[in-house]
Amino acid sequence: MLRFDVTTNDWVIFAPSRSLRPHDFQQRPKPPLADGTRPCPFCPGNEHLTPPEVFAVREGSAANAPGWKVRAMPNKYPALRIEEDYHRGESGRLFRYMGGCGAHEVIVDSPAHHLSLAQQPVEQVKALLGALQQRYIDLMRDTRFQTIIIFKNHGPQAGTSLTHPHCQLIATSVVPHMLRHKLAVAAQYFDTTGECVYRALMEEELAARERIVTANEHFVALIPYAAGVPFETWILPRRRQSSFRWLDPSLLHPLAEILKNVLGQLFVALGDPDFNLTIDTVPRGEEQGEYFLWHIQIHPRLTQPAGFELGSGMSINPVLPEEAAALLRETQTNSLS
């Protein structure tokens, strides 16, 4: 069976018979990362091993000293830098380039080296989410930046090389094609129906029930009908809101609750799987639009995209979203907190 993703206009191939049942994706314990022999730059007391912090949640202690709850600083090995220019040029007719202007920051989840987000108290998750939003708002003051991608890489299959849990953000002075495409699809849906496609999808999923993972008064977590990878989970706000920047601070707590809950269900059901988390939000200039709804996407890295996926851009998903959602709903996370 194929299913159509109304947010990308692409088809996803579901091939559940090719694979095992959802609970067969349970991960084996992972070997420790290679960084275990070096002092951890993200642990309290080692603040001098990172570039100076740009933001921290701390009560009373001095900058770049221990005593923080969340800490943000430039990435020591940045993909883009604030100091680079952003002029564009061409060499030849087809070789167009621009300077590597941007920002690349690390936001350390907490002082705890071995606690993943699913194991943290809600207050800590809330502090992290608040810090991510603060960094977003602050960096967007720099009008050279068009787009900010906030993400987390958890585990080696998800591209982490450091054990200590952390998030990152990259601000770019271009808008990625994929984001423009999603915006165009959502704008067309809005122009045709008068509705936001993400909100319409959330309402259809709430009515269908079977792919809902969990929900509270302000947020809904679900595995979308046309999820590209096994256990791909989205967290969407119930309130109409194009950008993560507009999230009211009073809603950081329920967002932290549902995020901790979902990550805990994935942790227990799949055995601490590697995953990427991203915050999908609009670029500069689209922040007043009614057609997009910012949301969190969690992509467990249980399967390896191969030649078909690279050659077609389509996904083959061996697990039906409703079966994955049922498994997560049944999962008790008491053991974690």
Add this chain to the structure above:
Amino acid sequence: MLRFDVTTNDWVIFAPSRSLRPHDFQQRPKPPLADGTRPCPFCPGNEHLTPPEVFAVREGSAANAPGWKVRAMPNKYPALRIEEDYHRGESGRLFRYMGGCGAHEVIVDSPAHHLSLAQQPVEQVKALLGALQQRYIDLMRDTRFQTIIIFKNHGPQAGTSLTHPHCQLIATSVVPHMLRHKLAVAAQYFDTTGECVYRALMEEELAARERIVTANEHFVALIPYAAGVPFETWILPRRRQSSFRWLDPSLLHPLAEILKNVLGQLFVALGDPDFNLTIDTVPRGEEQGEYFLWHIQIHPRLTQPAGFELGSGMSINPVLPEEAAALLRETQTNSLS
């Protein structure tokens, strides 16, 4: 620095300082795959372990018996099946689906269990390429199929679970969005300039020289200016040709030569890296177009796409294409054949 990919209209971030030099990507010897303890379904004598063959290059021997040079059969665990229907339907307003109609075949490279394509004689590579083209042409007779993706997964990081070298193809009754997008970009370039963007790119690269890997009378191998991953290599025909199906059989030999050469350079320079190979070609209905040029793309799997890539669709490439191409040009492959 960022570079613009004129075939996708997206930017690629180059961050060479984040990483080591090109030769530091040399791979360590890999542990054998888990299939080593089971009889190999792709080895001569084990033909009964696969579905019956649909095509083979053999001299005199009976179907599904040893004596073949290349052998093609349906995938035992298919993502799509010829027997499924392709009717489309909707449940609710936003849940659109279609039947899993398609084809999923395996094409075994050769009888040799441990020889990768780089180590095969040119005649064997030619026989494989001819078989791929025959399967393409044969499956396109089924008018339900819109697109055929031909690909190879080499090594566990590239998604292989079987050691014996093989290719696959998947025929779908939809056109992937990514392919439509590439066609739209190429058509717009053609409408603006009167030229095929892939041919224009190849000519610019031939003039610039520094990203050319190797070339012969009929084909050019290069690492494109805006390559998304380290050592991503394309092989393009010099002749104007939208579809792989139109490749003249007389050119299978020079294509085999350049493919063996490039795979050999990657094998020696990087230590048998895991890679995906895809053949980019047009879908049904576009085969007479002048704006696209079919080509082979080789994607070594040396880096792991992480949260930024998933969230933005953009790539971060730690190796400059001209440095990678220089390393491949210097690489002697005599040891392989």
